Amino acid sequence: MKFLRNLLASILGFFISLFLLFCLFLLIAAIAGGGDEIVVKPNSVLELDLAKQIKDYAPKDTSPLAQALELDSEKLSLDKVLNAIENAQLDDNIKGISIKTNAIGAGMAQTQAIRKKLEEFKESGKFIYAYNDVYSQKNYYLSSVADSLFLNPVGQIDFSGLSSEILYYKDFEDKYGVKMEVVRHGKYKSAVEPYLENKMSDANREQITSFLTSIWSEFTSNISKTRNISVEQLNLIADNSEGRNAELALKNKLIDGIIYKDEYTEKLNNAVDTKSNTIDLMDYIKSGKGRISSTAKDKIAVIYAQGQIMYGEGNEDVIGQGMINRAIKKAVKDKKVKAIVLRVNSPGGSALASELIWRELELAKKEKPLVVSMGNLAASGGYYIACNADVIVAEPTTITGSIGVFGALPNAYELSQKMGINAEQVSTNKSASYSLFEPMDQKFYDVTKEGVEQIYTTFVNRVATGRKMTFEKVDAIAQGRVWTGKEALENGLVDELGGLEDAINAAVQLADIKSYRIRNYPSYKKDIKEMFNISPFGKVNKEEIIKEAIGTENYELFRQINEFKNMEGIQARMPYVIQIK
Structure with a gap:
């Protein structure tokens, strides 16, 4: 009995010590954080x-x-x-x-x-x-x-000037026996083209030329106005x-x-x-x-959807239907919120998550005006979640469209044969199945192709309804093709050219209010484990450690490769990673 009392006392003492240590941390942080107030000096x-x-x-x-x-x-x-x-x-x-x-x-x-x-x-x-x-x-x-x-x-x-380079892996796949099994819809859905061909298709070259030319046109026209140099002269300067x-x-x-x-x-x-x-x-x-002060009672909700779209909760860098849909519901429920602006910056991703977010936005639109503001990217799944808005606003250089769907699975059958590895399967039923070490059979391909076609048809129908266009008209500008915001205005995929401020103004007009303040969604909280995940180098998370070690540009490449393993299910995803330096 005495042993049990001592044990309980020790446990209680441990937790009291832990609590006191935690309070000490808070005190030290408060003292350290109480630095001089930043004052903007004259001149x-x-x-x-x-x-x-x-x-x-x-x-x-x-x-x-x-x-x-x-x-x-x-x-x-x-x-x-x-x-x-x-x-x-x-x-x-x-x-x-x-x-x-x-x-x-x-x-x-x-x-x-x-x-x-x-x-x-x-x-x-x-x-x-x-x-x-x-x-x-x-x-x-x-x-x-x-x-x-x-x-x-x-x-x-x-x-x-602008240029683009894409690596093609078909000959590599044939040589080493590792390839990607691809099922897609959209002749411009070029995310998977490098696995199928050893050179660029005419369709892909057409769309790359088109959007690079559109972006360069914005570059030169803007510079021409402020530097007082003709566009023709700027192109000569670039050529030479x-x-x-x-x-x-x-x-x-x-x-x-x-x-x-x-x-x-x-x-x-x-x-x-x-x-x-x-x-x-x-x-x-x-x-x-860093903020614009306002005492207005009415609010415009700005919901930020940034990053690739993945099925699940999501976070600051990944769009998940869990976090985004909760934010939409909160904005709808708040009586002071008179309109919603969805800010999209995404290359797309999971078709399932995109559909779930689309549905929540469709319900929200019945309650309050919905305006979309497109950032750098609002492509594929990013356009899916944008297409049903009352008004869509994009920057001229926004990359959007890419209305297409694909599925891709790695396959190492030929490599396993070369290495003397033989895979045998035992199943209770004859349903379509897939193995990394066997060729894709026709039954599995047919089932997967059916799923791709079904999602593509749903995607095009969503756009047709949202944009008040016929299925055939959307299909003609879809097929996975990428457009700039400037081009999307011409073909009816967006309503206006402008930034987030223009989208907010459009929402204000639809809500018919005179004064307003902005309420940003979603909010983010780290759990305690993540907070204390501090390295010996003083970095808060592993991403910062990697970025410090390999540099920002190499980290972006690492991140893109790392994201590939998270692609589950059929994808509505942009075919490129576009970087302009």
Whole structure:
């Protein structure tokens, strides 16, 4: 009995100690987090460093523990960047903006939205300067909005047009005996073409040429207006790489001056008639300038759907029907929410999850106006969940469409034969089945093909109903083909060109309200295990450790390969990973 009392006392003492240690952690975090308040000083210049990855939505973890211990990593969200620029326009302490970033961590449509907001900032009469040692193509596109643009004397500008490269694996598969068994619908559904052919099909070349030309047209027309260089001249500059050194860049009016960094700082000082106080974008956002204040009672719900679509709960980087559908229901239930804006940034994914989200949106639309805003991507499954909106708004450079379906399974039968491996199966029934080590039989192919065709027909019908088009008309522009937002406006897949702000304005008009505030969904919480999953290197999660070790670009490749193993069931997914640098 005495032993039992001692055991219980020890257990109780352990939990009391654990609780006290936890309280000590919170106290230390509170003390450490109580730093100086960020103050925007007079004669300040807002410095835009956009090298961090920019998400459409990067909310803070809402759990008290994560906030107290500051376990939530720093992120940039597009809405905060745009809000900060808008606030800077009205901020008397901000005299101008300096674009000084080594890279742009945003997609093309996001970059275009930031550029538009900077154009609005210029209307205030405040200046925008830009400086860099080397400009990537996307960096130059953004920076070309500046009143004055400068380059290091030994710097250069990558301005050479857009190109695409796709690897084909058919000969590799034949040589080594490992291949992908593919079932698809859509002659443009080129996600699986590299496994079936050893060269690009005419249909694939047609669509790639089309959307690259459309995006490049946006590039050159926007740059032409702000740099006062004709589109024809810009194409000649690109053809001959005439931004390859500072002298050529200046000669061709791509820049306004060749200077060193210290000389650029002096120009900023001259622009404000005194020594300038530089405040970086992250600090400006932390000072409270990353949001637009409003006391309005009515709300517009903005629901962010970003990442690939997977069946399940989902998280900040993956669209799952669990989290998204709960957010939709909350927005519908909230009487102060007068309209819903769904912000889509997705290449697609699970056809089943896409259908489940589509259904929840269809129910929501019966209660409140529904507007879709398309980000960098709203393709395949991403378009599936967008197609039934009252209004669809896309950026000209948004990649959308890709209305097609496919299924793909790895097969190692020929390799196993070469290695002397023989697989034998025993089954109780004659249902269609698949083995990695046997050729796909006709029965399994027929069943899978039937499923692909059924989902494709459902997908096209969803689009036809949502867009008020005939099945035949949708089918003609579907077939898995990818379109830019600009092209999608012409063929009826979207209603307007613009950004999230334009979509919100459309929702306000449909709701017939005068004043409003924004309510963002969903909210995210980490469980306690994830919070304390801290490495010896001080990184909060394994993704950050890998990114630190192999670099951002290599991490993106790793992430794409890693996502492949999560593809379950029939996919409504975009055929490409498109990156413009």
